[in-house]
Amino acid sequence: xxxxxDATTFIEVKNLSKTFDxxxxxxxxxxxxxxxxxxxxxxxxxxxKSTLVKCLYGVxxxxxxxxxxxxxxxxxxxxxxxxxxxxxxxxxxxxxxPALTVSENILISLDEKITKKHLEDKISITAKxxxxxxxxxKKVLDLSVGEQQRVEIIRCLLQNPKLLIMDEPTSxxxxxxxxxxxxxxxxxxxSGCSILYISHKLxxxxxxxxxxxxxxxxxxISSTSTSKISTTSMAEKMIGKKVKKITKxxxxxxxxxxxxxSINNLNRKKLSQFGTELKKISFNVKYGEILGIAGVAGNGxxxxxxxxxxxxxxxxxxxxxxxxxxxxxxxxxRRSLGLEFVPExxxxxxxxxxxxxxxxxxxxxxxxxxxxxxxxxxxxxxSNMSSNDTISIINDNDVRCPYSNPLADxxxxxxxxxxxxxxxxxxxxxxxxxxxxxxxxxxxxxxEIRSKLLLxxxxxKAIILISQDLDEIYEISNNICVINNxxxxxxxxxxxxxxxxIGILMGIN
Amino acid sequence: MENLLITILLTxxxxxxxxxxxxxxxxxxxxNLGVEGMMLCGAVAALGSVLIFGNPYIGILFGAIAGxxxxxxxxxxxxxxxxxxxxxxxxLTIFATALTGLIGEPFxxxxxxSLPKLEIIFLSDIPYLGKILFSNDILVYFAxxxxxxxxxxxxxxxxxxxxxxxxxxxxxxxxxxxxxxLVRWISTSFGGMCAGMGGAYIPLALTPxxxxxxxxxxxxxxxxxxxxxxWMPIRLLIGALIFGGITILQFVAQARGWDVxxxxxxxxxxxxxxxxxxxxxxxxxHNNYAPACLGKHFLxxx
Numbered sequence: 001x002x003x004x005x006d007a008t009t010f011i012e013v014k015n016l017s018k019t020f021d022x023x024x025x026x027x028x029x030x031x032x033x034x035x036x037x038x039x040x041x042x043x044x045x046x047x048x049k050s051t052l053v054k055c056l057y058g059v060x061x062x063x064x065x066x067x068x069x070x071x072x073x074x075x076x077x078x079x080x081x082x083x084x085x086x087x088x089x090x091x092x093x094x095x096x097x098p099a100l101t102v103s104e105n106i107l108i109s110l111d112e113k114i115t116k117k118h119l120e121d122k123i124s125i126t127a128k129x130x131x132x133x134x135x136x137x138k139k140v141l142d143l144s145v146g147e148q149q150r151v152e153i154i155r156c157l158l159q160n161p162k163l164l165i166m167d168e169p170t171s172x173x174x175x176x177x178x179x180x181x182x183x184x185x186x187x188x189x190x191s192g193c194s195i196l197y198i199s200h201k202l203x204x205x206x207x208x209x210x211x212x213x214x215x216x217x218x219x220x221i222s223s224t225s226t227s228k229i230s231t232t233s234m235a236e237k238m239i240g241k242k243v244k245k246i247t248k249x250x251x252x253x254x255x256x257x258x259x260x261x262s263i264n265n266l267n268r269k270k271l272s273q274f275g276t277e278l279k280k281i282s283f284n285v286k287y288g289e290i291l292g293i294a295g296v297a298g299n300g301x302x303x304x305x306x307x308x309x310x311x312x313x314x315x316x317x318x319x320x321x322x323x324x325x326x327x328x329x330x331x332x333x334r335r336s337l338g339l340e341f342v343p344e345x346x347x348x349x350x351x352x353x354x355x356x357x358x359x360x361x362x363x364x365x366x367x368x369x370x371x372x373x374x375x376x377x378x379x380x381x382x383s384n385m386s387s388n389d390t391i392s393i394i395n396d397n398d399v400r401c402p403y404s405n406p407l408a409d410x411x412x413x414x415x416x417x418x419x420x421x422x423x424x425x426x427x428x429x430x431x432x433x434x435x436x437x438x439x440x441x442x443x444x445x446x447x448e449i450r451s452k453l454l455l456x457x458x459x460x461k462a463i464i465l466i467s468q469d470l471d472e473i474y475e476i477s478n479n480i481c482v483i484n485n486x487x488x489x490x491x492x493x494x495x496x497x498x499x500x501x502i503g504i505l506m507g508i509n
Numbered sequence: 510m511e512n513l514l515i516t517i518l519l520t521x522x523x524x525x526x527x528x529x530x531x532x533x534x535x536x537x538x539x540x541n542l543g544v545e546g547m548m549l550c551g552a553v554a555a556l557g558s559v560l561i562f563g564n565p566y567i568g569i570l571f572g573a574i575a576g577x578x579x580x581x582x583x584x585x586x587x588x589x590x591x592x593x594x595x596x597x598x599x600x601l602t603i604f605a606t607a608l609t610g611l612i613g614e615p616f617x618x619x620x621x622x623s624l625p626k627l628e629i630i631f632l633s634d635i636p637y638l639g640k641i642l643f644s645n646d647i648l649v650y651f652a653x654x655x656x657x658x659x660x661x662x663x664x665x666x667x668x669x670x671x672x673x674x675x676x677x678x679x680x681x682x683x684x685x686x687x688x689x690x691l692v693r694w695i696s697t698s699f700g701g702m703c704a705g706m707g708g709a710y711i712p713l714a715l716t717p718x719x720x721x722x723x724x725x726x727x728x729x730x731x732x733x734x735x736x737x738x739x740w741m742p743i744r745l746l747i748g749a750l751i752f753g754g755i756t757i758l759q760f761v762a763q764a765r766g767w768d769v770x771x772x773x774x775x776x777x778x779x780x781x782x783x784x785x786x787x788x789x790x791x792x793x794x795h796n797n798y799a800p801a802c803l804g805k806h807f808l809x810x811x
Binding site: 058059078079080091094095096097098099100104105107108109115116 | 664665667670671673674677678680681682684685686687800801
């Protein structure tokens, strides 16, 4: 049926469904995108956003439903076909090849025949035209994340797209880079290119998109103009219930409390070609304080976490806990003093994915399970204690399991993270060092995790929060510092540092 | 002196050819440890076909085909059935050693015709250099050509860049619409072809008799050379010449009557391989040239 075709519409999706085995990822989704419109697609993890755009880009074949482009029925069988219809896509996890140069990366995704030299000129021209500076002969592994994203965008632009799909484009960018990106997107939209903007950041959607479609459990919940909907009601529609407000602790209650941990001139060499060297990192945290460490990914966060947890060792006085010099002690010893660590990588670092939650708990606490030093207790797995602990972690932290005592990798990201944070709290830490606690976690779980952290600080414990999510840092930390290329800025009181200042400290203009 | 240099060049040709093939295979992300086995297949097929047809060029053809066929077995197991690449590669060599021993049985004691030398007009008249470089058999020219062909192909052709891309990040290559498995099949077959030709060169130019396991570890040296060359074709030539030189050293020593046990000299090429790998692994830890997906399975769209 093309008789009610609207000439201002570029692409129209009608009743699109996609099932994986028994699971209905997209349930009869209809959406239409006008020419030159910035259309946001909002939803939690697992709401079906990725599946929908994969159908549009030809990576996944829909089970049912129709796609119309300029009023004509089309089937999109491959990314190549999608590109031939003028659909370009910038992936969340970039689909770039680190060992190849910028121009080589672009060359292999172009369908036209062109020499490398000619393409390099073309890239420079396009880069200038859209304000996306890039060096075509550089290898991608030498580029910053923001530059890598530019490569992806230029790759799409060279194909003169009619629709550009952007999957969570700002999750890896600094505030300044986000502004730059938005400028480019607006320019693109003005030139007539439609943009499908996938995100779960409500403020951004308000700022950039003119229309928003909200997905939940594979269904379209609402599709309206962004001027007619508040961020609060967007959030509620997205998660299907009211969002809990987090109350921050009174600001300076910790000022007179004793220092918990201090880091003095901590240096670490980089471990691999892609690593970052830590240079003279110094800071201290008092009991009751939450120190937020902001920064764009890949600026030394992983190395800092490893140094703090004891995965990499240094001089004894680099790290002082209360009055003990622990810079050269291992993880086990640090944990026995009351330090707890939650690394960034949930699957494989914070937990062993292929074993059950009980077994994961056992691995964490087996020391405390055999205090009486009975030889048999030391070697025999005391499953009672670990399963009791696991059950209490699950209950205290609202961890939703698909079945009783599942394998760690059977939990969704948010639930696994709640379990991991809960497990650390179970250890009654004096100092909690936590990295990217809500990365890829849905809003509901994220707010629960943050309120747990605030409660912990209220109870007089110290927290070091390493996060890429600026909103999160502002929301719960008392002091903020920024890590950039392995150096740490001086901590500033949260209310006295603006997002712009942080962007400057991130080293991006 | 001239003769010595020519011998070094000729000795290095089998490892050079096999190494170039393996380099392409590994660039696409497949680690085929069956080089030794593929070379043996090439050798026995070349020798057999020359004995039957009498033409050494037919030998090259059959050697190449045998290499491709046996590499197809490897591709089927590792790329399609997704078996472990290391185990499959080792298995392939063990299998091929026995198989070629069986096939080669009737050829024992027979002598095959060697590849004729082709002198390139004018160039072969250059003093010294002409003899060494321009009056060789066709596979020498082919191997030298192949170095530059592969180097140029990886830098400047789309198919070359696609092979590198697949070896670097197969998920991305898939997401922009390339068939990772097909690219790997082709690259592995190319590696098989080169290994087959490298194997064929041994009976066709170096020792014209069949003996079981006649490649004598050249396939393993070729594998080590790829790492030694940090996956760069031109460095592979340098490496192959060094190993050729070390192999020849034992003959020189014998001829000159040096007082060194022959076992020690026999050991040298392999010792050099181990040393080269050890030295390089120190360097590699900080400067990793290896294709990022080397040896990893591509599971497709989960």
